[in-house]
Amino acid sequence: MNTIAAMTRRIIPAVATRGRIIAMLLIGAAGIAIGVVLRRADATTTDMTEFAALFGLTIFVPLVALVISTASLGSLVEDKTLVYFWLRPLGRWQISTASLLAGLAVLLPLILVPMGILGIVTGDTDALQGILAGSLVGLVAYTSVFTMLGLFTQRALAWGLLYVLLWEGLVAGFSRSAGWLAIRTYTDGALSRVGGSAGSIVDPPQGATILIVTGAIVVTSFVVTTWRLNTMTVD
Amino acid sequence: MTNVPPPPPIPSQVPPPPAPHASPTSSAYVAQPAPPAPPLPRQRADNEVLAVTNLSKWFGDVVAVSDISFGLGPGVTALLGPNGAGKSTTLRMIAGLAAPSQGTVEVFGADPRKDKDVRGRIGIVPQQESLFQEQRAIEFVALAGVLNGLMDPTGRAREVLEIVELDPADTRPISSYSKGMRQRVKVAQALIHKPELLLLDEPLTGLDPRQRLHMTQLIRSLGEAGVCVVVSSHVLDEVERLGSRVMVIAQGRLAAQGDFHEIRALMDDRPHRIRVRSSNARTLGGVLLTGSGIAGLTVVDGESLIVDTDDAATFRGTIAAVAQAADVRLLEVQPLDDDLESVFKYLVGR
Ligand SMILES: Nc1ncnc2c1ncn2[C@@H]1O[C@H](COP(=O)(O)OP(=O)(O)OP(=O)(O)O)[C@@H](O)[C@H]1O
Ligand SMILES: [Mg+2]
Numbered sequence: 001m002n003t004i005a006a007m008t009r010r011i012i013p014a015v016a017t018r019g020r021i022i023a024m025l026l027i028g029a030a031g032i033a034i035g036v037v038l039r040r041a042d043a044t045t046t047d048m049t050e051f052a053a054l055f056g057l058t059i060f061v062p063l064v065a066l067v068i069s070t071a072s073l074g075s076l077v078e079d080k081t082l083v084y085f086w087l088r089p090l091g092r093w094q095i096s097t098a099s100l101l102a103g104l105a106v107l108l109p110l111i112l113v114p115m116g117i118l119g120i121v122t123g124d125t126d127a128l129q130g131i132l133a134g135s136l137v138g139l140v141a142y143t144s145v146f147t148m149l150g151l152f153t154q155r156a157l158a159w160g161l162l163y164v165l166l167w168e169g170l171v172a173g174f175s176r177s178a179g180w181l182a183i184r185t186y187t188d189g190a191l192s193r194v195g196g197s198a199g200s201i202v203d204p205p206q207g208a209t210i211l212i213v214t215g216a217i218v219v220t221s222f223v224v225t226t227w228r229l230n231t232m233t234v235d
Numbered sequence: 236m237t238n239v240p241p242p243p244p245i246p247s248q249v250p251p252p253p254a255p256h257a258s259p260t261s262s263a264y265v266a267q268p269a270p271p272a273p274p275l276p277r278q279r280a281d282n283e284v285l286a287v288t289n290l291s292k293w294f295g296d297v298v299a300v301s302d303i304s305f306g307l308g309p310g311v312t313a314l315l316g317p318n319g320a321g322k323s324t325t326l327r328m329i330a331g332l333a334a335p336s337q338g339t340v341e342v343f344g345a346d347p348r349k350d351k352d353v354r355g356r357i358g359i360v361p362q363q364e365s366l367f368q369e370q371r372a373i374e375f376v377a378l379a380g381v382l383n384g385l386m387d388p389t390g391r392a393r394e395v396l397e398i399v400e401l402d403p404a405d406t407r408p409i410s411s412y413s414k415g416m417r418q419r420v421k422v423a424q425a426l427i428h429k430p431e432l433l434l435l436d437e438p439l440t441g442l443d444p445r446q447r448l449h450m451t452q453l454i455r456s457l458g459e460a461g462v463c464v465v466v467s468s469h470v471l472d473e474v475e476r477l478g479s480r481v482m483v484i485a486q487g488r489l490a491a492q493g494d495f496h497e498i499r500a501l502m503d504d505r506p507h508r509i510r511v512r513s514s515n516a517r518t519l520g521g522v523l524l525t526g527s528g529i530a531g532l533t534v535v536d537g538e539s540l541i542v543d544t545d546d547a548a549t550f551r552g553t554i555a556a557v558a559q560a561a562d563v564r565l566l567e568v569q570p571l572d573d574d575l576e577s578v579f580k581y582l583v584g585r
Contacts, residue, residue, distance in 0.1 A: 006381040013369060079365045084375075084424065087330055088382040089355030234332040235363065 003090055007098035008105065015071045016106045024064045028114030031055045035121040048122035049195060052131045056115050057187045058169065061135055065142035066160040068106050072099040073225070074150030080235040092229035096147075096222055103143045111139050130195015138187040141214050144221035145183070151228050183217070186210045282308040284432050284463035285329060290338035291487075292324050299324040301487040302338070307465065311458035311479035314467040315498075321487040322467035323362050326434045329465065330359045342432055355383055358430030360421045360438050362467075368410040372396060373403050376423045383428035395423040400449060414441035422450070433457060435466045439473055451476050506530060507547035508571040511554065514564035516540040522561040526553075538566065 038051055073095075076082040085095050115135040119128030149156045172182035179185045189204035205213070285307040292300040300321040314322045327333045328340055331347030331354065340346070345353045367375050373392050380388025393403040399419040409420060418441045425433060435454070439447050454477060458464050468474050474481055474495065481498045483491040491501055513519045520532050520540045528550060531543035544550045551568065558565040 003382050003384075006378055010367065010370075010378060014367070080361070080363045081365055081367055083332060083359070083361055084367075084379065085382065087332065087354055087357060087359055088379075089351050089384065090382060091351060231334075233334065234327075235361075 003088075004094050004098045004101070007085055007095060008101045011072055011076070011099055011102035012105060014075045015068055015102055020067055020071075021110070024067065024110055025114075027060060027063065028110075031060055032114060032117050032121065035118050039121055039123065045122060045124045045127055048124070049127045049130065049191070052115075052118050052122060052127070053134070053188055053191055056118055056131060057134050057138055057191065058184055060114065061111055061138040061187065062142050062160075062164045062168065062183070064111055065103075065107055065139065066146050066157065066164065068110070069103040069143045069146035070150035070156035070160060072103045072147045072150055074154070074156050077151065077235075078154060083234050086229070086234045093222075093226045095229055096225040099147050099225070100144065100222065103147050104139070107139055107143055111135055126194075126196045130191040130193075133194035134187040134189075134191035137190040137210060137214050138183065141183045141186065141217045144218045148221040148225045148228070151225055151232070186213055284308055284343065285465075286339075286341040286344075287325075287329065288339045288341075290325070290328060290335050290340060292321075292328060292333065292336045298487050300328070303484070303487075303489045304338075305482065305489065305492065307463055309458070309461045309463050311454055311464045311466060311477050313474040313477055313479045313481045314465060314484055315469070315471065315474050315481050316467075316484035317469050320469075320484045322469075322484055323436050324487075325484065326359070326436050326465065326467060327361075329432075330357055330434055332359075355428065356431045357434065358425035358428065358432070359434045360418075360425045360436055362436040364414065364417055366409050366417055366420060369408050371407070372401055372405060372409055372412070372416075372420045372423070375409060375420060376427055379424040380427045385428060388427070391427055392423070395426045396420075398426065398453065399423045400446070415443060415446055418442060419446070419450075422453075431462060433462050433464045435464065437467055437469075439468070439470075447473075506543055506545050507550070509542045509544065509547065509550065510535075510567070510569045510571050511540050511542060512538050512566040512569075513540075513558060514538070514566065518561055519558055519563045522557055522563075523554075526557065541571070 034055065035048065035051060038048060043051070073082070076085065085098075086092075112132065112135055115131055116128070119131035122128065122131070146156065146160055149160055153159060167178070168182045168184045172179045172184060186205065189210050190207075192204035193207045193210065283306050287306070288304050290300055290303045291298070303325065314325065316322050324333065328335050329342065329347070331340070331342075331349075334348060342350075342353050343356060347353050347357060367378075370378075373389065373396060376396060377388040377392035380391050385391055396403040399422050401416060401419050401423065409417065412420065418438065422435070422438060425435070438454070439450055442450055451473075454464055454466060458479070466474075466477060466479070478495065481491075481493060481495055482489060483498060491498060493501075511519065516534050516536065516538055520534050523529055523540075523542065524532055528544050528546045529542060530545055533541045535541060542550070547570070554568055555565055
């Protein structure tokens, strides 16, 4: 679709500012550096994979997705340019789609390249595949949720951080039922299922469950984003 | 494919929409009853583009727009009011950008917030300056063309940029543009799909006098071509040059409506307060009191006196002769309440 592509092309530069990209690349590089050091210190494959899960899937992937995706629609709301997409003879789902695509386009290389390198550093093909699978699940799920969040509040970064650190980092770690409501469960789960024994959680969800939940997160976020676009006040 | 049908034929005379609460005393004045009136069945003119019925909007305790009703057909209409009167809020509800707290807006018979085809017939120049900064003007305007489903968005973008006197080949980003240039970029994107309803929120701000003239002519010609143009402004002279119908909006209410001359007359009719400085205020005051048309007079000091008059035009026309006859040297005649604020206050308070 011509219109979706045009909006996506417009959102990408607004989201991928130089400052954001450099900061995110630096964090990724730091993770890789630690990985290399661990490897040199003769860490086992399991240790390496656990580090990739801990640093990569619980910190790096959600953080990068948060910073980029909340800006997709959030920056349009903040600088009051949303009106130039909104007051057009388009379905609002097209704006939702464009914002999601813009986030994914920026995040795909920004997440998968550092995580891929981290996977290679582990020195294990299964681990590499598991890490990439987990990253992919995280990329899609976090991007959807945080794109939606950016439309709801100008403080999306703060709320997103709170979610990632408190809910995913703490609550979901202690309570198994809360864990079902954390994206991290599914990124870790994908790592375990694809990467075999190297995964960090004891009893990962089934592969099919991971796919269905990830799909449900994407669809729900998309529907809510479109609903919000339809009912919101535009400056 | 363009989804813009040709504009309706231009009627030689646009019949004024029936005013729902017209006061018998003045055709230019629409009295607003204190309690919100129930929606009245309004007769629609055939060519009515826009119908606003008992429209209100509040933000918490702030009432931004209060029970406004009107209908508009093709031609230019000015929304005149001081800062904070509710002009932008009204325009934003007409465009569907904000939902009314109460009442309805219909554009071409549909709700602009819900009907996507109606959105394609509206063009808006928002009040805020923000644009996509790092883009070139041609890219920004062409994007509007793409989103409006035009066949040749870039070609049409070039046309509208030329209409607003900007260079389509300019390679500089919009971030380097002056306020007036940005204003014209905003107008260009609003024109690209030949909208039948054009909403302009203070489109002349930031323009230099020559550009103002050009923009004014552009707005007039669009109105003559059958576009329904609504322009907000807080400058009386601007509105006069648009030669348009005027709706005076103050404190969220429709205080008066009519053509420009009616509004001007209404404003001249109100009591005026004028300060007169002269070589001898006491003598001049004494002479003035013997004449007619003076509602009140206060001598402030040896030089200054303040006059209340119902007929400011006559007063201004005769004061020099009166002073000369009394052998008083006139230093200054200054209207004290000629600012719009007091004009609006008067209109709302009537
Ligand atoms: N989003 C908002 N939240 C709270 N109050 C608002 C909001 N938007 C407008 N208002 C208030 O509503 C009133 C009308 O505002 P509006 O912007 O419509 O006035 P205006 O006539 O366009 O004024 P100006 O000439 O300054 O542009 C003002 O008192 C304003 O403070
Ligand atoms: Mg305004």
